Amino acid sequence: MTYEFDFSALLPYWREFAWGALLTLQLSALSTVLGFILGTLCAIGRADGPRWVKFLVACYVEVIRNTPLLVQVFIVYFGIATLGIRVSANMAAVIALVVNVGAYTSEIVRAGLESVHKSQLEAADCLGLSRPQIYWHVVLRPAVERVYPALTSQYVLLMLASSITSQISAEELTAVANRIQSDTFRSFETYIVVGVIYLALSFVVRIALGLFGLAVFVRRRKLGTAL
Amino acid sequence: MPTFSLVHLEFLGWAALWTLGLSAIAFIGGGLVGFAVALARISPVRGLRWAAIGYIQIVQGTPLLILLFLIYFGIAILGFSEVPALAAAGLGLTIYSSGFLAEIWRGCIQSVPRTQWEAAECLALTPWQRMTRVILPQAARIATAPTVGFLVQIVKNTSLASVVGFVELAQAGKLINNSIFEPFTVFMVVAAIYFAICFPLSTWSRSLERKLNVGRR
Numbered sequence: 001m002t003y004e005f006d007f008s009a010l011l012p013y014w015r016e017f018a019w020g021a022l023l024t025l026q027l028s029a030l031s032t033v034l035g036f037i038l039g040t041l042c043a044i045g046r047a048d049g050p051r052w053v054k055f056l057v058a059c060y061v062e063v064i065r066n067t068p069l070l071v072q073v074f075i076v077y078f079g080i081a082t083l084g085i086r087v088s089a090n091m092a093a094v095i096a097l098v099v100n101v102g103a104y105t106s107e108i109v110r111a112g113l114e115s116v117h118k119s120q121l122e123a124a125d126c127l128g129l130s131r132p133q134i135y136w137h138v139v140l141r142p143a144v145e146r147v148y149p150a151l152t153s154q155y156v157l158l159m160l161a162s163s164i165t166s167q168i169s170a171e172e173l174t175a176v177a178n179r180i181q182s183d184t185f186r187s188f189e190t191y192i193v194v195g196v197i198y199l200a201l202s203f204v205v206r207i208a209l210g211l212f213g214l215a216v217f218v219r220r221r222k223l224g225t226a227l
Numbered sequence: 228m229p230t231f232s233l234v235h236l237e238f239l240g241w242a243a244l245w246t247l248g249l250s251a252i253a254f255i256g257g258g259l260v261g262f263a264v265a266l267a268r269i270s271p272v273r274g275l276r277w278a279a280i281g282y283i284q285i286v287q288g289t290p291l292l293i294l295l296f297l298i299y300f301g302i303a304i305l306g307f308s309e310v311p312a313l314a315a316a317g318l319g320l321t322i323y324s325s326g327f328l329a330e331i332w333r334g335c336i337q338s339v340p341r342t343q344w345e346a347a348e349c350l351a352l353t354p355w356q357r358m359t360r361v362i363l364p365q366a367a368r369i370a371t372a373p374t375v376g377f378l379v380q381i382v383k384n385t386s387l388a389s390v391v392g393f394v395e396l397a398q399a400g401k402l403i404n405n406s407i408f409e410p411f412t413v414f415m416v417v418a419a420i421y422f423a424i425c426f427p428l429s430t431w432s433r434s435l436e437r438k439l440n441v442g443r444r
Contacts, residue, residue: 069386
C-alpha cells in the first residue's frame with residue numbers, strides 16, 4: 001500500500017464543506033417540520049377519520065414504507081416533470097423527503113395516540129371540551145411526548161437519508177462532496193471528511209432535538225419523569 | 228421511439244434477482260458481523276464494549292451513501308484496480324446492516340429477564356453454556372420480528388448500490404429510463420417490484436410481532 005493521504009488539498013474547500021453542511025441541515029429541518037405536520041394529520045386521520053380516509057392513509061403508509069427512498073426521489077423528480085410541472089431538484093428533494101418521513105411519522109404518532117387512555121378522553125368529554133381542544137390538550141401533546149424519542153431517531157435518519165437526494169443533483173452536503181472530489185481527485189479523503197461531518201451533524205441534530213423536547217414538553221421539564 | 232415493453236420488464240426481473248442476491252449477502256454478512264458486535268457490546272471487557280459502541284455509532288451516524296463511496300474508493304487505494312461492483316456493494320451493505328443488527332440484537336439479548344441470567348449462574352453453567360442454552364434461545368424469539376422488519380430496510384437500501392455501478396433494480400430502472408425516457412412508467416414499475424418484495428416481509432414481521440406478543444407487554 002503506497003497511498004499517501006493528503007487532506008491539505010481539501011483545506012481550500014472548507015467553506016464549501018460548511019456550506020454543504022448548512023444546506024443539509026436546512027433541507028432536513030424543512031422536511032422534518034413539514035413531515036411532522038403531514039404525519040400527524042395522517043395519524044389522526046387513521047385513528048379517527050371516516051373509513052375511506054383510514055384506507056387511504058393505510059395505503060400511503062404501506063407504499064412509502066415498502067419502497068426505497070431513492071426510487072421515490074426519482075418518481076417525484078422525473079415523474080412530476082413528465083406531468084408538465086417543472087420543479088427544481090431541491091424542491092423535488094423536499095417533496096420526496098416530506099412524503100417519505102410523513103409515512104414513518106404517522107406510524108410513530110399513531111402508536112402515541114393509541115397509548116392515550118380512554119378514560120382521559122371520557123374525562124375531557126365530561127369537562128365539556130370541544131373536539132379540537134380534546135385533540136390538542138388531551139391527546140396530541142401526551143402522545144407526541146411519549147413517542148418523542150422514536151421521532152428523534154427517525155429525524156436523525158432523515159438527515160442522513162437526505163444524502164440520497166444528491167442523486168438528482170439537489171444541493172446538499174453529498175452533492176458538494178461529489179463536486180469537490182472531482183475537482184481535487186482526493187476522493188477517499190473527501191468522503192472521510194464528509195463522513196465525519198455527517199457524524200457530527202447527527203450528534204448535533206440529536207442534541208438539538210433533545211433540547212427542543214425539553215423546551216416544548218413543560219411537564220417533562222418540571223417533573224423530570226417519563227409519561 | 229421505443230416504449231416500455233416486455234423486454235424491459237424481463238431486464239427488471241433479472242435486476243430484481245440481483246437485488247435479492249445482494250440483500251442476502253448483506254443480511255448474512257451483516258448478521259455474522261452484527262452478532263459479534265452485539266456480543267462485544269455487552270461483553271464484560273470494557274475495551275471491547277467501547278469499541279463496539281464506537282463502531283455502532285459511526286455506522287449509524289453516517290449515511291450509507293458515504294459508506295459506499297468510501298469503500299469504493301478505499302478498495303482502489305488498497306491496490307485492487309479491478310473491483311467487482313458486487314464486492315464493493317456487498318461489503319458496504321454488510322457493514323451498514325451489521326451496525327443496525329448489532330444494536331437490535333443487543334436490545335433483544337438484554338431484554339431477557341435478569342433472573343434468567345442469575346438462575347443460569349446459580350446452576351453453575353459456564354458463561355458459554357449460559358449464553359447458548361439459556362439466553363440466546365429466548366433472545367432469538369424476541370429478535371425474530373424486528374430482524375424481519377430490518378430485512379425490509381436492507382432490501383430498500385440495496386437501491387443505493389447503484390452508486391458504485393452495481394446493476395440492481397434501481398440502477399436497471401435508471402438504465403431503461405435513459406434509453407426510452409418514460410420515467411414515470413419505469414420507476415412506478417420499479418417501485419411496484421420493490422413493494423412486491425418488501426410488503427410480504429413487513430406483513431410477516433407484523434404477524435410475528437403479534438404472535439410473540441412482544442410489542443405490547
